[in-house]
Amino acid sequence: MQTTITPLGKDVYEIDTRMAGYTGITAGYLILSDRPCLVEPGTSGSAPVVRAALDELGVGPDDLASVVVTHIHLDHAGGVGDIARMYPRAEVVVHEKGARHLVNPERLMRSARMVYGDSLDTLFGELKPTDAARIRAVEDTGAVDLGGGRRLETHYSPGHAKHHVGLLDSLTGDLYVGDAAGVYIPETADVRPATPPPDFDLDTALASLGKFRSLGPQRLLFAHYGPVDEVEGTLERSAEELRIWVDAVRDAWDEGLDLDHAVAMVADRTRDRYALNREDADPDVVAKFEALSGIESNVAGILHSLDRHA
Numbered sequence: 430m431q432t433t434i435t436p437l438g439k440d441v442y443e444i445d446t447r448m449a450g451y452t453g454i455t456a457g458y459l460i461l462s463d464r465p466c467l468v469e470p471g472t473s474g475s476a477p478v479v480r481a482a483l484d485e486l487g488v489g490p491d492d493l494a495s496v497v498v499t500h501i502h503l504d505h506a507g508g509v510g511d512i513a514r515m516y517p518r519a520e521v522v523v524h525e526k527g528a529r530h531l532v533n534p535e536r537l538m539r540s541a542r543m544v545y546g547d548s549l550d551t552l553f554g555e556l557k558p559t560d561a562a563r564i565r566a567v568e569d570t571g572a573v574d575l576g577g578g579r580r581l582e583t584h585y586s587p588g589h590a591k592h593h594v595g596l597l598d599s600l601t602g603d604l605y606v607g608d609a610a611g612v613y614i615p616e617t618a619d620v621r622p623a624t625p626p627p628d629f630d631l632d633t634a635l636a637s638l639g640k641f642r643s644l645g646p647q648r649l650l651f652a653h654y655g656p657v658d659e660v661e662g663t664l665e666r667s668a669e670e671l672r673i674w675v676d677a678v679r680d681a682w683d684e685g686l687d688l689d690h691a692v693a694m695v696a697d698r699t700r701d702r703y704a705l706n707r708e709d710a711d712p713d714v715v716a717k718f719e720a721l722s723g724i725e726s727n728v729a730g731i732l733h734s735l736d737r738h739a
C-alpha cells in the first residue's frame with residue numbers, strides 16, 4: 430500500500446487519505462503525541478491507506494487513543510466504523526448532532542445514495558456502524574486529551590454542516606478547519622466555498638469563521654487540502670467567497686432560474702476568481718476538486734438555504 434505522509438512539525442503528520450483513489454484532495458492528520466490522535470479518517474476506502482500510514486508511523490492497533498471528525502460527511506467520517514474496528518481502544522469524538530449517525534448510519538447512507546447514486550460506492554464506500562460505547566459526543570466546546578498536558582479543543586462551527594466542529598491544538602495553535610473555511614487548493618492557492626445541501630447557511634457559516642478568527646490560530650489545517658500559514662488573509666478570503674457565491678446565487682434565484690441555469694450563471698460570474706480556471710491549469714487538478722466539491726453542489730446548497738429563508 431503506497432502512502433503519502435508529510436511531517437508538519439511538533440509531531441503532526443498529514444496523511445493523504447486518497448478519497449476514491451485521487452491524490453491530494455482529502456487530508457487526514459495524525460498527532461503523534463503521548464496519546465496518538467487521528468483527525469479526519471476519510472472514507473471507508475481510505476481506511477487501509479490510513480492503517481498503512483499509521484503502521485509506518487509506529488502506531489499499532491492498540492496505540493491509537495482517539496479519532497476525531499470535524500463533521501460526519503462521508504469524505505471525512507465514512508471510514509470511522511472501519512477505523513474503530515482496526516483500533517479497538519480508540520475513542521471516537523464527534524459533535525452531538527452527528528453522533529447518532531455514526532451509530533446508525535442507515536439514514537445518512539440512504540440520503541447520500543439519493544444525492545450520489547451509483548457513484549456513492551466509488552467515491553465513499555459504506556459507512557459502517559460504530560458501537561455507541563466507543564463514541565463521545567461533544568457540545569459547544571470539548572477537549573481531547575493528547576497526553577502530556579496537550580489538548581485538542583473542539584469548537585462548534587456550524588454553517589457548512591449543522592454538526593461541524595473546528596479543532597484547536599493547545600500546543601501548536603493549529604486549527605483543523607474541516608470544511609468550515611471552504612476548500613483550499615494547494616496547487617493554485619485558491620480558496621473556494623463549500624456550501625452543499627442540506628445544512629448550508631450563510632450567517633451561521635460567517636459566524637463560525639468569526640469564531641475561528643477569535644481563537645487566534647497559528648496555522649490552518651484544511652481537510653481539503655493541507656496546511657496554510659497565512660491565517661488572517663485566508664479566513665477573510667473564505668468569508669468573501671461565501672458572500673460572492675451567495676450574492677450570485679441570489680440573483681439567479683430572484684430571476685427564477687432552475688439549477689442548471691443557476692450553475693451556468695454562477696460559474697460564469699466566479700470564473701475569473703480562481704487560478705484553477707486559467708487556461709494553463711492542470712485539467713486533472715480541476716477534475717479532482719470538481720469531483721470533491723463541485724459548483725453544482727455549492728449552488729444547490731445555497732438555493733436550498735434561500736428557499737428555507739423565503
Ligand SMILES: [Zn+2]
Pocket residue numbers: 502504505607608652653
Ligand atoms: Zn469535505
